[in-house]
Amino acid sequence: MCTGRVDLGFIFRSFSNGMDGVYIAGCRLDECKYITQGNYHALNMVLLGKKIMEHIGLNPDRLRVEFMSSAEGSRFAETVNDFIKKVSAIGPFGKSEGLDENGLKSKLNEIERLIPYIKIVTREKLSSRLKDPETWNQLFTKEEIDKLFSEIISYYIDPEKCQACMTCAKRCPVEAIISAKNQVHVIEQEKCIKCGTCLEVCPTKFSAVTKISGGPVPPPLPEDKRAIVRKKKE
Ligand code: SF4
Numbered sequence: 001m002c003t004g005r006v007d008l009g010f011i012f013r014s015f016s017n018g019m020d021g022v023y024i025a026g027c028r029l030d031e032c033k034y035i036t037q038g039n040y041h042a043l044n045m046v047l048l049g050k051k052i053m054e055h056i057g058l059n060p061d062r063l064r065v066e067f068m069s070s071a072e073g074s075r076f077a078e079t080v081n082d083f084i085k086k087v088s089a090i091g092p093f094g095k096s097e098g099l100d101e102n103g104l105k106s107k108l109n110e111i112e113r114l115i116p117y118i119k120i121v122t123r124e125k126l127s128s129r130l131k132d133p134e135t136w137n138q139l140f141t142k143e144e145i146d147k148l149f150s151e152i153i154s155y156y157i158d159p160e161k162c163q164a165c166m167t168c169a170k171r172c173p174v175e176a177i178i179s180a181k182n183q184v185h186v187i188e189q190e191k192c193i194k195c196g197t198c199l200e201v202c203p204t205k206f207s208a209v210t211k212i213s214g215g216p217v218p219p220p221l222p223e224d225k226r227a228i229v230r231k232k233k234e
């Protein structure tokens, strides 16, 4: 209903579902009737989405946003027809870019999983309100998006410090933490969306969660070695 609702998740899910192009039409900038100015939000999502597409080797022209009023039917028709012409000229999704189908699928899955993290890292720029179209392409650079992915952070629970208080597991929004009573907790990296909640909520007296930037995550303790041996009080 409103472009303020447009999310990277919608865009990349459309591509994952086999769409060759995604076209988003919103109200004219600065004519949003809400103070939230949702169409700027959509614009920023599209600008970020385009750079992520470039990062994985996709043609960013497959994604387009246009702003118009509901009275501009002819403009809508013209821009949609132009978009269809351009996307048809680019060709089938991924194949025209010379990307391997399975490789592209796993990249798209990875992007969809990392969307909450990407939005956290880019949150300041995602609240921009760039009026001049000449400046849009500079909001995000390909270099910064490449860096975002190369320095991607991971969270890790130090088995020497974890006291199985279970706080992190209760607060993890995606149930990515293997939790059991009196067992060292373990983050399932393939489920983790890197929101950082576990780091925030782990009690300071344990400080068992660490943030790893760009490097490998130590392998998890085998299940039969996770029992916690508590020190007896003297
Ligand atoms: S960062 Fe921590 S709380 Fe957030 S999803 Fe990953 S494991 Fe769960």
Ligand code: SF4
Binding pocket: 157, 161, 162, 163, 164, 165, 166, 167, 168, 169, 185, 201, 202, 203, 206, 207, 208, 209
């Ligand atoms: S909050 Fe910290 S100490 Fe408690 S279970 Fe999680 S990692 Fe372990």
